[in-house]
Amino acid sequence: LEESESLYPCGGIDRDRKLSSIVRRQKMASLDEATITFYHMKKCPYSGPIKLLLAHLNFKYTDVPIRYSEWLLIREELIVSRVPALRIQHHNGKLEWMTEANAIMRCLGEQYNLLGRTDMDKFYCDRIIGKVSNRKI
Secondary structure, eight states, X not given: OOTTOOSSGGGOHHHHHHHHHHHHHHHHHHXXXXXXXXXXXXXXXXXXXXXXXXXXXXXXXXXXXXXXXXXXXXXXXXXXXOSSEEEEEOTTSOEEEEESHHHHHHHHHHHTTOSOSSHXXXXXXXXHHHHHHTSOO
16 A cells, blocks of 8 residues: 555544544533433432443433332323433433433443444443443442
8 A cells, every 4th residue: 555545434543533533522512512310219229330421421410319209209200211211301402311221321332432442342341331230339
């Protein structure tokens, strides 16, 4: 290959990393403008890893721990009637709900490029998600 040629379309790995970083910042900006509410059962072992992920991403959110005695009343108010749940109200009025702890972590991890680039990186990330999910944080 000549110096001007590249094995990668669009200018190679460095350009891809820069583009990935730009896309990540744009996605973060869109969620930064959203109002995020995190509903979970108090002392639920699955809520800790999600809180860690939200903190890592520097998202501002409202934390709503629910006592078991309150669950029957609050469940009626929640559209999804499952916790843990993220309620994302976008500035344009669009409302999104995310449920199931591992699904939330994988979705946000994928969206913000936290799950690794290679198959082995993804394997190790899945192991970490599994280990963290089984611990009380």
